[in-house]
Ligand code: ADP
């Protein structure tokens with residue numbers, strides 16, 4: 001069935017992105033929103049808007065009954081969950097289907113299976129994808145944890161089976177620390193994710209985070225190359241690139257093929273991402289998890305391949321076979337995305353919502369700004385601090401960095417502090433230029449180099 005109308009069960013920049021894709025396909029859009037989001041851009045752009053509850057996410061964007069009721073009332077064919085919120089909730093996918101509508105994503109069963117990071121590790125192993133050395137399955141208790149730690153050596157990570165968004169991960173450096181942290185990690189995971197299950201992984205030091213964009217229709221599976229997301233703060237991505245710089249071609253081919261093998265193993269449907277850690281010295285890559293949704297950083301893949309991933313999601317969910325075949329998917333040039341957050345880099349990245357008094361967005365070849373902002377908009381304090389993503393493309397990485405620095409200098413958001421100064425400093429940094437970084441780079445750079453170029457903030461302000 002071709003999708004003719006869709007309800008967007010999300011907010012912020014991704015809701016705007018989904019509406020744009022729907023409009024391009026002639027699909028009617030219904031935007032749900034909380035009481036705090038009546039003025040958001042997606043509400044203004046959608047054909048219809050429905051208030052589904054009070055600001056607290058539990059009462060609105062995580063409220064399955066309220067969203068299904070809105071979808072029924074609006075008579076839509078489908079629901080797009082975006083990222084975050086209910087996007088990786090298998091019960092939500094089932095509820096949408098049970099109400100006779102299409103969930104734009106994999107089946108509830110596939111989401112549950114791959115969303116359990118321990119089950120996903122087993123699937124990866126079955127598909128012949130290398131995983132990080134660590135526990136087989138969930139770790140039953142502290143005695144079992146000690147046996148595994150003695151085997152992998154320290155430091156070792158305790159990870160929540162149901163974790164996500166950089167949360168539910170602890171590093172332990174000794175047996176004493178393990179004994180102390182293991183019960184805490186379990187209690188915390190149970191409280192945060194409703195599942196206290198834990199597993200363990202060896203810490204891959206100085207690794208790069210490299211992930212592969214996959215797409216399937218249940219029968220055919222392709223990859224749209226890889227992204228590098230090594231610049232992270234608190235295990236959350238800050239800056240992403242496509243393709244991964246300095247990745248040897250033979251490794252790239254094996255990496256992308258392994259992600260397709262994993263997709264085939266589960267008969268994957270829709271857009272997904274297979275995440276890995278890559279150790280440059282040994283040229284080894286290790287599976288870490290699958291995200292069964294569109295990702296924040298999907299635009300860098302779109303910029304290098306020319307594919308509209310969100311439009312493709314609509315088509316495949318509507319029952320069309322994948323319009324892409326692997327040989328048609330080619331990568332050209334280089335793309336970088338900077339996440340622009342309402343945070344103050346000078347105050348330890350304290351979230352700082354407020355009203356946008358002036359907004360000036362750079363335009364030009366290879367420049368894209370996916371945003372929820374408009375001049376006069378007041379950013380509510382209840383949600384993620386992501387305001388938008390500046391995405392820049394050029395023929396090669398150096399040209400891309402030059403264009404990015406220029407675009408960042410021409411991006412003006414007045415009225416609230418943003419992470420633009422951080423990105424400008426990164427775009428000009430010699431190590432970043434060389435591509436010499438790993439997942440621990442940014443945090444130490446923030447303490448040394450960024451502190452030293454604080455003049456940048458003054459310059460931008
Ligand atoms: P990951 O880093 O796990 O690959 P992504 O970076 O693709 O995940 O994005 C998921 C994260 O985005 C969530 O963990 C959450 O912190 C954040 N998020 C969720 N919903 C929204 C939203 N509507 N707007 C902005 N950010 C969101």
Ligand code: ADP
Pocket residue numbers: 132157163164165166167169201202203204205207209232235275277288289439
């Ligand atoms: P989430 O579900 O929160 O996204 P991930 O398992 O994808 O969790 O890990 C998030 C980040 O944490 C990775 O990008 C990486 O920086 C770090 N990380 C995770 N596992 C390991 C590991 N075994 N060794 C080193 N770093 C890791």
Ligand code: MG
Pocket residue numbers: 165275289
């Ligand atoms: Mg992850």
